[in-house]
Amino acid sequence: xxxxxxxxxxxxxxxxxxxxxxxxxxxxxxxxxxxxxxxxxxxxxxxxxxxxxxxxxxxxxxxxxxxxxxxxxxxxxxxxxxxxxxxxxxxxxxxxxxxxxxxxxxxxxxxxxxxxxxxxxxxxxxxxxxxxxxxxxxxxxxxxxxxxxxxxxxxxxxxxxxxxxxxxxxxxxxxxxxxxxxxxxxxxxxxxxxxxxxxxxxxxxxxxxxxxxxxxxxxxxxxxxxxxxxxxxxxxxxxxxxxxxxxxxxxxxxx
Amino acid sequence: xxxxxxxxxxxxxxxxxxxxxxxxxxxxxxxxxxxxxxxxxxxxxxxxxxxxxxxxxxxxxxxxxxxxxxxxxxxxxxxxxxxxxxxxxxxxxxxxxxxxxxxxxxxxxxxxxxxxxxxxxxxxxxxxxxxxxxxxxxxxxxxxxxxxxxxxxxxxxxxxxxxxxxxxxxxxxxxxxxxxxxxxxxxxxxxxxxxxxxxxxxxxxxxxxxxxxxxxxxxxxxxxxxxxxxxxxxxxxxxxxxxxxxxxxxxxxxxxxxxxxxxxxxxxxxxxxxxxxxxxxxxxxxxxxxxxxxxxxxxxxxxxxxxxxxxxxxxxxxxxxxxxxxxxxxxxxxxxxxxxxxxxxxxxxxxxxxxxxxxxxxxxxxxxxxxxxxxxx
Ligand SMILES: Nc1ncnc2c1ncn2[C@@H]1O[C@H](COP(=O)(O)OP(=O)(O)OP(=O)(O)O)[C@@H](O)[C@H]1O
Ligand SMILES: [Mg+2]
Numbered sequence: 001x002x003x004x005x006x007x008x009x010x011x012x013x014x015x016x017x018x019x020x021x022x023x024x025x026x027x028x029x030x031x032x033x034x035x036x037x038x039x040x041x042x043x044x045x046x047x048x049x050x051x052x053x054x055x056x057x058x059x060x061x062x063x064x065x066x067x068x069x070x071x072x073x074x075x076x077x078x079x080x081x082x083x084x085x086x087x088x089x090x091x092x093x094x095x096x097x098x099x100x101x102x103x104x105x106x107x108x109x110x111x112x113x114x115x116x117x118x119x120x121x122x123x124x125x126x127x128x129x130x131x132x133x134x135x136x137x138x139x140x141x142x143x144x145x146x147x148x149x150x151x152x153x154x155x156x157x158x159x160x161x162x163x164x165x166x167x168x169x170x171x172x173x174x175x176x177x178x179x180x181x182x183x184x185x186x187x188x189x190x191x192x193x194x195x196x197x198x199x200x201x202x203x204x205x206x207x208x209x210x211x212x213x214x215x216x217x218x219x220x221x222x223x224x225x226x227x228x229x230x231x232x233x234x235x236x237x238x239x240x241x242x243x244x245x246x247x248x249x250x251x252x253x254x255x
Numbered sequence: 256x257x258x259x260x261x262x263x264x265x266x267x268x269x270x271x272x273x274x275x276x277x278x279x280x281x282x283x284x285x286x287x288x289x290x291x292x293x294x295x296x297x298x299x300x301x302x303x304x305x306x307x308x309x310x311x312x313x314x315x316x317x318x319x320x321x322x323x324x325x326x327x328x329x330x331x332x333x334x335x336x337x338x339x340x341x342x343x344x345x346x347x348x349x350x351x352x353x354x355x356x357x358x359x360x361x362x363x364x365x366x367x368x369x370x371x372x373x374x375x376x377x378x379x380x381x382x383x384x385x386x387x388x389x390x391x392x393x394x395x396x397x398x399x400x401x402x403x404x405x406x407x408x409x410x411x412x413x414x415x416x417x418x419x420x421x422x423x424x425x426x427x428x429x430x431x432x433x434x435x436x437x438x439x440x441x442x443x444x445x446x447x448x449x450x451x452x453x454x455x456x457x458x459x460x461x462x463x464x465x466x467x468x469x470x471x472x473x474x475x476x477x478x479x480x481x482x483x484x485x486x487x488x489x490x491x492x493x494x495x496x497x498x499x500x501x502x503x504x505x506x507x508x509x510x511x512x513x514x515x516x517x518x519x520x521x522x523x524x525x526x527x528x529x530x531x532x533x534x535x536x537x538x539x540x541x542x543x544x545x546x547x548x549x550x551x552x553x554x555x556x557x558x559x560x561x562x563x564x565x566x567x568x569x570x571x572x573x574x575x576x577x578x579x580x581x582x583x584x585x586x587x588x589x590x591x592x593x594x595x596x597x598x599x600x601x602x603x604x605x606x607x608x609x610x611x612x613x614x615x616x617x618x619x620x621x622x623x624x625x626x627x628x629x630x631x632x
Contacts, residue, residue, distance in 0.1 A: 062529050088535035099530035103549050112544060113534035165534060 019068035046221035092162030100146035132160040152183030316341025357422015422578030442512035468510035481575040519550030559619035
């Protein structure tokens with residue numbers, strides 16, 4: 001792989017520098033080095049267990065790394081809780097399993113963090129939440145509970161919930177892989193729109209169509225390492241490593 | 256539905272009562288074989304005999320009043336004659352105020368009576384979801400102050416009544432209310448502490464507390480509180496007996512409740528914690544807004560179970576000489592003319608305890624259905 005492909009042309013939003021992480025004896029991230037520029041859209045792919053989730057979860061410290069440096073939006077991630085608070089305000093995350101709060105309505109799910117973390121007045125937070133619910137095209141569900149919505153709708157709420165914090169960076173961990181095929185598109189459409197609005201995004205996904213359409217860069221991970229990275233077309237048309245070739249052939253067969 | 260068209264004609268012509276009514280239910284469940292018919296009949300016989308026997312004793316042959324002599328002294332001869340045949344409700348009629356209010360001065364017993372009403376009002380208000388706001392705390396505080404004023408007196412023309420003279424139902428309600436109201440927040444803290452990964456010292460402390468308390472019976476905790484505790488405290492710094500017993504009940508209840516709540520915390524999916532973290536909520540915001548509301552809903556049935564247990568456990572203060580409802584009942588029995596009517600007293604006490612416990616149980620079922628309706632998963 002070429003080092004140049006890892007260097008984006010804008011000022012960095014996320015810097016991972018020789019990050020290493022172990023789960024007990026299991027070495028899950030090996031010298032992971034990656035820089036994501038502001039407004040850049042990076043898609044991360046790779047076989048199951050390759051450390052994609054772990055890497056993305058290190059960026060907002062749902063997991064802590066043991067070696068190396070992670071700098072997000074100019075703040076380095078350390079044990080310092082105040083730095084962590086600052087970073088989590090600026091980084092939104094969308095999970096594979098939605099993780100909406102089932103005891104709160106859709107609207108309350110969206111207003112909770114702005115009210116408690118950003119100390120926004122309730123009325124203002126509700127207005128903001130309705131704006132974002134309109135953007136993900138489900139304002140009419142605001143008064144319902146998550147359990148009453150379909151998977152695709154729940155995931156769109158999860159995106160709106162993260163956006164209500166007005167984050168600078170959005171992380172997606174396989175946002176469509178828990179969804180029925182007919183619901184994948186409605187979520188991807190929302191994500192494409194978000195990408196076009198200029199949001200910095202790091203997205204773990206196997207949706208190659210999505211990667212082609214919006215990704216500035218695709219990062220391929222295997223066994224805890226970044227094996228190859230580059231523009232989506234180059235990566236898919238002209239894979240350099242055997243591992244990526246194997247992975248692509250499996251993905252294509254699967255679809 | 257198309258299925259109805261396939262029902263055979265004869266089935267449709269049958270009277271519906273035999274298909275789905277109570278008769279059909281009884282036939283299917285109680286008389287579906289010779290054996291089950293025999294068991295059913297035997298049980299019906301026993302139940303009818305039991306009820307008839309109780310009515311015979313408790314109503315038909317019961318002595319409701321006994322005559323009094325010129326000095327107002329009651330003559331229990333009628334009860335003595337009916338012993339074993341009929342209940343002596345005259346005894347309850349004579350002693351009910353002592354059973355309910357203990358040695359509280361007779362002419363001032365309207366004060367604890369109002370306190371009982373206030374307690375019940377407090378429970379009812381707290382039970383209603385539309386009052387679940389910050390103001391509820393003030394309502395509690397205000398009501399408890401009023402109850403304190405009524406019980407102690409000493410102002411507003413009410414004579415002062417020593418704590419030693421309190422007793423009966425208000426005492427049981429005081430022990431149970433403070434016991435549960437303070438054990439609950441303590442239990443939440445202990446449960447959270449036991450799961451805290453960042454603070455091992457806190458975790459070990461919570462584990463030690465729970466294991467220690469669970470390892471001993473409440474009776475010994477109460478004994479320790481009433482007998483041993485004063486030995487360790489400097490003279491003059493000795494909280495009174497009721498307060499010590501109350502502390503014992505709180506500490507004991509909290510240990511059990513903490514384990515129940517911990518179960519709820521464990522049952523929540525990890526994703527809920529992560530989503531809250533990812534949004535930047537602080538630890539206490541995450542617990543207060545996301546985790547506890549869900550965890551507590553999950554454990555309503557075992558929690559109410561523990562509540563009911565603690566409520567009844569307050570009666571163990573009998574052994575350290577605090578005049579709760581059970582103690583007053585037993586003391587009433589010690590009166591020379593009324594010795595030997597324990598069944599009557601225990602029936603009355605059981606009915607009072609049952610009313611409170613059954614109310615709790617019904618309420619918890621109501622809450623469960625309400626929550627499962629509003630927050631379907
Ligand atoms: N909390 C954990 N404790 C121990 N091992 C873990 C933990 N989380 C992940 N692992 C292990 O770390 C490795 C990387 O996991 P990770 O979830 O990052 O993979 P992934 O690339 O996201 O895979 P998938 O496509 O299946 O989501 C796997 O071998 C996994 O079993
Ligand atoms: Mg993963």
